Amino acid sequence: MRVPVVIVGAGPAGLAMSHHLVTAGIDHVVLERGDLAHSWRTERWDSLRLLTPSWMNALPGHGYRGGDPHGFMTAQETVAFLEAYRRRFEPPVLTGVTVAAVRRTADGFAVIADAGTWQCDVVVAATGASSEPRVPALRAELPTRIDQLTALDYRRPAQLDPDGEILVVGASASGVQIASELQRSGRAVTIAVGEHVRLPRSYRERDVYWWLDAIGQLDERYDEVDDIDRARRHASVQLVGTNEHSDLDLNALGAQGVRCVGRLVGISGRTAQCSGALASLVANADLKQARLLHRIDEFVTSNGLEGEVGPPRPAQPTVVPAPPTSLDLAAFSTVVWATGYRPTYPWLDAAAFDHRHRVVHDGGVARMPGLYVLGLPFMRRRRSNLIAGFGRDAGDLAAHVRAYLGDVARTRAGARIGVVSRVEWPSEQAVARAANDVLDRT
Amino acid sequence: MTQTDAPTVDNGVNIDALRGARQALTDAPAAAQFQWRARCEWVRGTNSRTTITDFSGLGQEHAHRQAYCIEADHPEVFASDDNGATPPEIVLAALASCLTAGVATVATHRGVQLRSVKATVEAGMDLQGILGIDGDVRNGFDAIKVTYDIDADASRDDIAAIVAQSQKRSAVFDIVTNPTLVQVELA
Numbered sequence A: 001m002r003v004p005v006v007i008v009g010a011g012p013a014g015l016a017m018s019h020h021l022v023t024a025g026i027d028h029v030v031l032e033r034g035d036l037a038h039s040w041r042t043e044r045w046d047s048l049r050l051l052t053p054s055w056m057n058a059l060p061g062h063g064y065r066g067g068d069p070h071g072f073m074t075a076q077e078t079v080a081f082l083e084a085y086r087r088r089f090e091p092p093v094l095t096g097v098t099v100a101a102v103r104r105t106a107d108g109f110a111v112i113a114d115a116g117t118w119q120c121d122v123v124v125a126a127t128g129a130s131s132e133p134r135v136p137a138l139r140a141e142l143p144t145r146i147d148q149l150t151a152l153d154y155r156r157p158a159q160l161d162p163d164g165e166i167l168v169v170g171a172s173a174s175g176v177q178i179a180s181e182l183q184r185s186g187r188a189v190t191i192a193v194g195e196h197v198r199l200p201r202s203y204r205e206r207d208v209y210w211w212l213d214a215i216g217q218l219d220e221r222y223d224e225v226d227d228i229d230r231a232r233r234h235a236s237v238q239l240v241g242t243n244e245h246s247d248l249d250l251n252a253l254g255a256q257g258v259r260c261v262g263r264l265v266g267i268s269g270r271t272a273q274c275s276g277a278l279a280s281l282v283a284n285a286d287l288k289q290a291r292l293l294h295r296i297d298e299f300v301t302s303n304g305l306e307g308e309v310g311p312p313r314p315a316q317p318t319v320v321p322a323p324p325t326s327l328d329l330a331a332f333s334t335v336v337w338a339t340g341y342r343p344t345y346p347w348l349d350a351a352a353f354d355h356r357h358r359v360v361h362d363g364g365v366a367r368m369p370g371l372y373v374l375g376l377p378f379m380r381r382r383r384s385n386l387i388a389g390f391g392r393d394a395g396d397l398a399a400h401v402r403a404y405l406g407d408v409a410r411t412r413a414g415a416r417i418g419v420v421s422r423v424e425w426p427s428e429q430a431v432a433r434a435a436n437d438v439l440d441r442t
Numbered sequence B: 001m002t003q004t005d006a007p008t009v010d011n012g013v014n015i016d017a018l019r020g021a022r023q024a025l026t027d028a029p030a031a032a033q034f035q036w037r038a039r040c041e042w043v044r045g046t047n048s049r050t051t052i053t054d055f056s057g058l059g060q061e062h063a064h065r066q067a068y069c070i071e072a073d074h075p076e077v078f079a080s081d082d083n084g085a086t087p088p089e090i091v092l093a094a095l096a097s098c099l100t101a102g103v104a105t106v107a108t109h110r111g112v113q114l115r116s117v118k119a120t121v122e123a124g125m126d127l128q129g130i131l132g133i134d135g136d137v138r139n140g141f142d143a144i145k146v147t148y149d150i151d152a153d154a155s156r157d158d159i160a161a162i163v164a165q166s167q168k169r170s171a172v173f174d175i176v177t178n179p180t181l182v183q184v185e186l187a
């Protein structure tokens, strides 16, 4: 089968890409191993709600239509939202098709799947930024008696060994949510806290994501920040989406009775060693939060919004009791690794990767001509790994794909053998116009 | 907080060279492998002298401009001659120096002129540990407290952020807060 573009993965990113290709009149197919939004059906814990408020989770041409735009969708509601998108636009998705390999050929790519092989000029890898959990090597040193699971395996408290204490490793969004839920279920929970990002759920009577959007933080571009590698490694924010719009930082966990310790750094026999640097990381997170709130205050002042939003409120400093630097593991039955996720592309041609097995790309355009990635943290903008970021990134990439396909066609017509000439980016203004045209944010 | 434009401040830190080094070592990770060395010789009693002359890195051997000596001993209350600071005090010195170097570097990177930077380091120790009186008491410090007194062209928050960042990038801070595999053997 021959088609100009194959998109691998029908999550929100792949669907957004498909939408832009349709708009650009580019023929394509979306291959999905499971059903649409597979990760939201199979890889989320039961109680999970989105962190981002519903009004924000817009895909190109499709915004939230429900009754609670300031609420937070459950995983099932997210699936339903994406199902509605499919019904509305009928993207060319083939479900139940697992891509096993993508190889460079003399004439583009061969996409080899269980259901057949597709020849194409362009492959868009939209298989998600959280294909697998990132777990530190010291997991191998835990006593075998202790059950281990990751945030991708965790579903509900009842799934765990009913006896013993629980150690949750990692205090980003997943870790704080899981620790909080387990403690509420009556378990004794300790959370090992490394570098983390703290933000209040709302500030001055607006959701924190409303502010991040308003002040332009989510639109910061990858080629404008100081150190993009570091920015891409940033952990997710300590937040939870609940009906109460409550905070879920270390203070909130402490009030619940969760014990905080420093980053898990070693295991020696039945003793877990924790970093003594917790106070430093906590102070750092408080400083960063204060800086962001200050930026919001300045934005309010310079835009004369004082009448519309609430008064400023200084954040409470984080208070954690002096933590032990070692834990006797004898008391613990389960360790939950909430130490982050990473993308994997086991099917992709080895030439696409660097020595650390990351796809080499510039803003989603891979070094390997014709290959594109989508949905990665800070790929083109700070919002790049959010549902609310896929539309713009996909718009940018679709413009690039169109130019690239034009080049390929010209090369073929001229029967010229050689390297496709460099594709120029559309101007920022053109991209912004295109994005505005298709973004439906009602 | 990303003032990386040409800084007009002078804290005696060559920030351009550091940025260049960071780029170079990103491109050539093998060159980033350094080895630090110290040679210690017993003098008499609890007195020893450590000499530091050379190290390796950037793919080659390097010598310090001159050999540096650190004298260590125990105080007279321990019936020693007090010919130098105690080894735990030298650890405190190393921590403070490392953090302070970081403060100067980060401040320069952020365009902040420093006028004075003073650190006081305090650390408690229960001697029942090293004397083997109580097996539940550890040998080392029970905690370390570093207090900075900094005079600089910046707000208190910005100064606090500089101090915080210096901890994030400090080798000795990492060494004292995280476990390190240590092997001691006979030559």
Ligand SMILES: Cc1cc2nc3c(=O)[nH]c(=O)nc-3n(C[C@H](O)[C@H](O)[C@H](O)COP(=O)(O)OP(=O)(O)OC[C@H]3O[C@@H](n4cnc5c(N)ncnc54)[C@H](O)[C@@H]3O)c2cc1C
Binding pocket: A008, A009, A010, A011, A012, A013, A014, A031, A032, A033, A034, A035, A036, A037, A038, A039, A040, A044, A049, A050, A051, A052, A057, A097, A098, A099, A100, A126, A127, A128, A129, A130, A174, A341, A347, A374, A375, A385, A386, A387, A388
């Ligand atoms: C716990 C968690 C909470 C999150 N919360 C939010 C939030 O609140 N708000 C927000 O905006 N974002 C959130 N995200 C981030 C992100 O928006 C979602 O993960 C989103 O689903 C990513 O979309 P995607 O299309 O890039 O990847 P996915 O939704 O993961 O879709 C990738 C698709 O590729 C398919 N696939 C994988 N391999 C193959 C193959 N070999 N062949 C065929 N198909 C394949 C998968 O089955 C899957 O359907 C969250 C992420 C996680 C992990």
